[in-house]
Amino acid sequence: MAFERFAHRIPHDAPGTVTDLVFFRAGPADAKKKVYLQAALHADEQPGIMVIHHLLPLLQKADADGALNARFVIFPMVNPLGMDQIHFQVHGGRYDDRSGTNFNRKWPDLYKETGKRIAPKLTDDAEENVRIIRETVKSWLDSLDPGPALHKLRHFVMTEAYDADYVLDLHCDNEALNHMFVTPDSMAELTELADWMGSAAQLTAEDSGGGSFDEVWPSLWTRLRAAHPDKPIPFSAVAATLEYRGSADVFDDLGQRDAENLVGFFQSKGLIAGTPARTPEKAPEPTPLNATQIVRATRPGLLAYRVALGDTVEKGQPIADLIALDGPDAFTARTPILAGTSGRVLSRKLTKYVVPGDSVAKIVGTEPLDERGEYLLED
Ligand SMILES: [Zn+2]
Structure with a gap:
């Protein structure tokens, strides 16, 4: 048994500055x-930090009781570089200052980097193949020499995640109900997690186009399995992005409940011994991510919502009015913003001033939408 805290020092790009x-x-x-x-x-x-704040003592106790059947690695605040981005009293945190890279985009394509090296080593033994695949990924990681602090951080994180059976990346939306972004192969293994989370939507995509952290891991296994149907390759990296409501939803009661629900999920999978305290309600069926409409503003204005989170809307129904802030009808005219699909309102915008292109809401439909194209993320 062990419950240990570690600190990995990362030099910043500016001399004399480091982060732990x-x-x-x-x-x-x-x-x-x-x-x-x-x-x-x-x-x-930061809701995920609150969830992990409440999860850590539960894991510590389970560890002391000998109830952990898995190794857990937990980064409660995985991006200290982003925590440091306070400019003129406003915290950024989403994009790397130096490169403009979204912190959750452009993670390496593991299949591209290691697929060719893995192929000739595969055997007819499933367990051995899992070992070989992970070992090849590790040796690729070991061959890298990351330069900028961002890459040093990413590299270290990957060396801790590369052999995990489950990778859970805790995020939040702007203002939202709990939901998940997940690949279809992972979704098949995470039905219980959706139930335990009280997830309002599980949005599935094989490849959302952004190289997000949660897609890196399952994508390797899904593509290896497709490329080598003659070899036994168990799908061995179940991953998801877990969206814990909105950015302002950082409260003890929510964090405590979400942490207990994660323990319930881990118990349901046998990763922690013990019987779950309750049976969670069933979450809705997963839907394709390209069936979720991201409603966007087409002109500047001030949003006045007509719908609440969780409301069911029909295609063509006004979900908000946009109060004009310029032109001859400024401050008097209201232009309705219409739902482009029928479904449930999953997210809204916390601040109400919008400019063209801003996301106003997400509506979880069931029919794929032509407008969604190849790149499915909101950014
Ligand atoms: Zn996020």
């Missing part, structure tokens, strides 16, 4: 399964 990336390990070192959790990769999204 703190993380925890729990559970028996020789456990067969590994669970990797992180929060606040988008550093402006």
Whole structure:
């Protein structure tokens, strides 16, 4: 048994400045399964830090009781570089200052980097293949020499996540109900998590186009399985982005409940011993991410919502009015913004001043939408 705190020092790009990336390990070192959790990769999204604040003592107790059947690696605040982005009293946290890179985009394509090296090594033994695939990924990681602090941070995080059976990345929306972004292969393994989370929507995409952290891991296994149907390759990296409501929803009661629900999920999978305290309600069926409409503003204005989170709307129904802020009808005219699909209102915008292109709401429909194209993320 072990419940330990670690700090990994990352030099900043500016001389003389460093950051300590703190993380925890729990559970028996020789456990067969590994669970990797992180929060606040988008550093402006802190509900996940609160969830992990409440999860850590639960894991510590389970560890002391000998109830952990998996190794847990937890980064409660995985992006200290983003936490440091306070400019003129406003916290950024979503984009790297130097490169403009969204902290949750452009993670390496593991299949592209390692697929060719893995192919000739595959055997007819499933367990051996899992070992070979992970070993090849690790040796690729070991061959890298990351330069900028952003890449140093990403590299270290990947060396802790590469052999995890479960990778859970805790985020939040602007103002939203709990939901998940997940690949279809991972979704098949995470039905219980959706139930335990009280997830209002599980939005599935094989490839959302952005190279987000949660897609890196399952994508490798899904594509290896497709490329080598003659070899036994168990799908071995179940991952998801967990959206814990909106950015302002950082409260003890929510964090405590969400942490207990994660424990319930881990118990349901046998990763923590014990019977779950209750049976959660069933979450709705997953829907394709390209069936969720991102309603966007087409002119500047002030939003006046007509719908609340969780409301069901029909295509063509006004979901908000946009109060004009310029032109001859400024401050008097209201232009309705219409739903482009039928479904449930999953998210809204916390601040109400919008300019063209701003996301106003997400509506979870069931029919794929032509307008969504290849790139499915909101950014
Ligand atoms: Zn995020």
